[in-house]
Amino acid sequence: MERRRFLLTLAAGLAVAATGRGAVTGTRAGEGDPVAPPAPPRPDPVEAAVEVPAGPLPPPTGVVTALPGEGDGLALTIDDGTSSEVVAAFAALAVDTGIRLTFFPNGCYRSWEENAATLRPLVESGQVALGNHTWSHPDLTTLDDAGVAEEITRNRDFLEATFGVRTPFLRPPFGAHDGRTDRIAADLGHPTIAMWNGTLGDSRVLTGAELVGYAREWFTAQAIVVGHANHRSVTTVYGELLDLLRERRLRTVTLADVWAVPRPPFSGVAATALVRR
Numbered sequence: 001m002e003r004r005r006f007l008l009t010l011a012a013g014l015a016v017a018a019t020g021r022g023a024v025t026g027t028r029a030g031e032g033d034p035v036a037p038p039a040p041p042r043p044d045p046v047e048a049a050v051e052v053p054a055g056p057l058p059p060p061t062g063v064v065t066a067l068p069g070e071g072d073g074l075a076l077t078i079d080d081g082t083s084s085e086v087v088a089a090f091a092a093l094a095v096d097t098g099i100r101l102t103f104f105p106n107g108c109y110r111s112w113e114e115n116a117a118t119l120r121p122l123v124e125s126g127q128v129a130l131g132n133h134t135w136s137h138p139d140l141t142t143l144d145d146a147g148v149a150e151e152i153t154r155n156r157d158f159l160e161a162t163f164g165v166r167t168p169f170l171r172p173p174f175g176a177h178d179g180r181t182d183r184i185a186a187d188l189g190h191p192t193i194a195m196w197n198g199t200l201g202d203s204r205v206l207t208g209a210e211l212v213g214y215a216r217e218w219f220t221a222q223a224i225v226v227g228h229a230n231h232r233s234v235t236t237v238y239g240e241l242l243d244l245l246r247e248r249r250l251r252t253v254t255l256a257d258v259w260a261v262p263r264p265p266f267s268g269v270a271a272t273a274l275v276r277r
């Protein structure tokens with residue numbers, strides 16, 4: 001309960017912060033600097049926390065490269081999953097430590113189905129969020145419209161069938177995207193192109209020490225950091241990565257903690273059910 005209150009408070013903080021300086025770029029044109037309305041007095045912080053109505057911000061249409069506003073969040077996002085052993089290690093890390101992670105799976109790798117039993121409860125609780133990284137990791141800008149749609153749709157449906165969720169996020173493989181691929185992604189339910197502004201550097205094989213070096217460079221407040229569930233090195237330095245988060249007083253968040261599609265009971269169906277009850 002306390003944790004939930006905390007998250008709601010956090011989300012409210014992000015929502016307020018995001019009206020000022022957002023990390024969103026792309027298709028939103030003509031946004032000025034809105035003047036924040038004066039905050040009403042809130043004498044009791046606990047009460048204030050539970051009064052916050054909605055949680056996260058709606059997912060923006062366009063490209064995000066960092067978390068919006070000021071804060072102490074860090075979104076660790078883990079892509080691909082060519083190694084079932086490494087996906088299993090990340091899942092175990094999440095179970096053991098409570099770290100919040102966003103995975104961008106390619107459904108063509110068996111690692112996701114092989115670890116679905118461990119991951120599903122984490123997804124249901126919200127500790128783990130998912131994004132679409134295409135079915136088989138092509139450079140989308142080299143495919144025709146039908147090819148782009150096929151790669152996105154197949155993985156979208158795989159994520160829904162395997163984990164029971166839809167995601168607003170698409171991360172294009174290699175970060176390769178353009179207006180055409182972004183439009184197709186949005187039409188297929190992924191308005192938010194989730195890029196990054198920090199990296200573990202591990203799309204190639206690194207030593208553990210090299211990987212920690214990247215983390216030292218890129219673990220900063222409100223960063224979206226990309227890593228990969230492909231090579232074993234990262235699994236040997238979890239302790240160092242957690243130490244670094246602690247030293248820098250960074251708190252892991254999922255992308256869905258920050259940007260999320262409204263869930264029941266705010267949807268029409270659930271609202272009707274509530275009225276009937």
Ligand SMILES: [Zn+2]
Pocket residue numbers: 079080133137173174
């Ligand atoms: Zn990738």
